[in-house]
Amino acid sequence: DVRLIEFSAPDLNYSPGDVLMVRPHNLESNVVALFTMLADNVTTSLGPDTIITVTEREPDMPVPRALIQPITLGQCAQQYWDLNVRGDDKTDIPVRFEMFLQATPHRYFFHLLSHFTTSELEREKLLEFTTAEGQEELYNYCHRPRRTVIEVLQDFSQTTPHIPLEYMFELFRPIKPRAFSIASSPTAHNKEVHILVAVVKYQTKLIVPRYGLCSNWLAALKPGDTIQAWVRGGSFHFPISQNVPMIMIGPGTGVAPFRSFVQERAAQGSARSDLLCLFFGCRNSAGDFHCRDEWLFLEKDEKLRLFCAFSRDQENKVYVQHMMKDNASLLWELVSTQQAQIFLAGNSKDMPKGVKGALEETFQNYGNMTQGEAQQFLERLERTGHFQSETWS
Ligand SMILES: Cc1cc2nc3c(=O)[nH]c(=O)nc-3n(C[C@H](O)[C@H](O)[C@H](O)COP(=O)(O)OP(=O)(O)OC[C@H]3O[C@@H](n4cnc5c(N)ncnc54)[C@H](O)[C@@H]3O)c2cc1C
Known part of the structure; x- marks a missing residue:
């Protein structure tokens, strides 16, 4: 499934060889699933309309640009936290923990969750995933089937509603922008930019197929939708001379x-x-x-x-x-x-x-x-x- 997607982009300057960086949103179903789980906590009442303000605590960890202004939790869940990546992804680890957790980076997600649970059974399972003996099981549960963060949180349903808001920023990594080689010429398609997108969908042992975040989000866009995108130089340097074969x-x-x-x-x-x-x-x-x-x-x-x-x-x-x-x-x-x-x-x-x-x-x-x-x-x-x-x- 490959789509040629044409955007109207009157203010975008680019040359052949450049790359379009696209920041995708989460699938609506994942955002809904997150709030459905959080709604189980009657004491915190976190919902999509909850407004959050992020402040800097340490000078070497500035507030990310996307979070400088107060935003709603709904926007954060839709546009900032990556709800698609696997729960064992080592990039979930905040930089300051990297040294400490070098040997066992992928355990951090479960280690954190274990602090919030009210269920002994779930705590036991979460802690098992943080032990050396539990690594093979963690691999088979999480990494091999490419389980998403949302699916892991759904499996630990007695834990998820109790995650404090602050810790969600530790658990969920920010959505990364994806690169797409620009497929149009600025001269032939004035004020437009085109990309050719292969839609990533594959099967693991789980019944539900796995979907690439950005390609599926792009493929689901409708005419009139807007996206957040910018141009970056690619690695190609095409010849300026028009006589070079x-x-x-x-x-x-x-x-x-x-x-x-x-x-x-x-x-x-x-x-x-x-x-x-x-x-x-x-x-x-x-x-x-x-x-x-x-x-x-x-x-x-x-x-x-x-x-x-x-x-x-x-x-x-x-x-x-x-x-x-x-x-x-x-x-x-x-x-x-x-x-x-x-x-x-x-x-x-x-x-x-x-x-x-x-x-x-x-x-x-x-x-x-x-x-x-x-x-x-x-x-x-x-x-x-x-x-x-x-x-x-
Ligand atoms: C310079 C550059 C230019 C690019 N140009 C283009 C372009 O022109 N067109 C284009 O379509 N893409 C292009 N890409 C790739 C693009 O940036 C994305 O990586 C791609 O669209 C997938 O992103 P996604 O968010 O949909 O998938 P993600 O959510 O990022 O998931 C992708 C990941 O899923 C896993 N995966 C995928 N298939 C399988 C499988 N069968 N089995 C197991 N695991 C699997 C892999 O770990 C893979 O890294 C380019 C990348 C770079 C760096």
């Missing part, structure tokens, strides 16, 4: 930064198929060929040379690295005689290794190099910015 390798959503770059060149009238080479990969030509019509049009218009690997369209899996090997003589010609620059973007799992292998094989076969020389040659290209990558998990 470019080899772009972007399977899946990895094609996003190249859409931005190629659109920009096309809008400036300098896109040429002898200079721009794109290796794209996906499962099926009819299924997840993102922005297919645009690419085919650019190819037909001789603005781009397009090589596509559709891994599931035939019996043998064909990936971008296979297409690169099939076109190795062209790659070598571009790299060796025209000082082409190579750009790689996308999933960091297996693809970058495969692509590097294909490049090294090309250098060996066409550049008459040994394996060691080919590796060194690739390293030199990386050092000099002739081979750049931006990959993510």
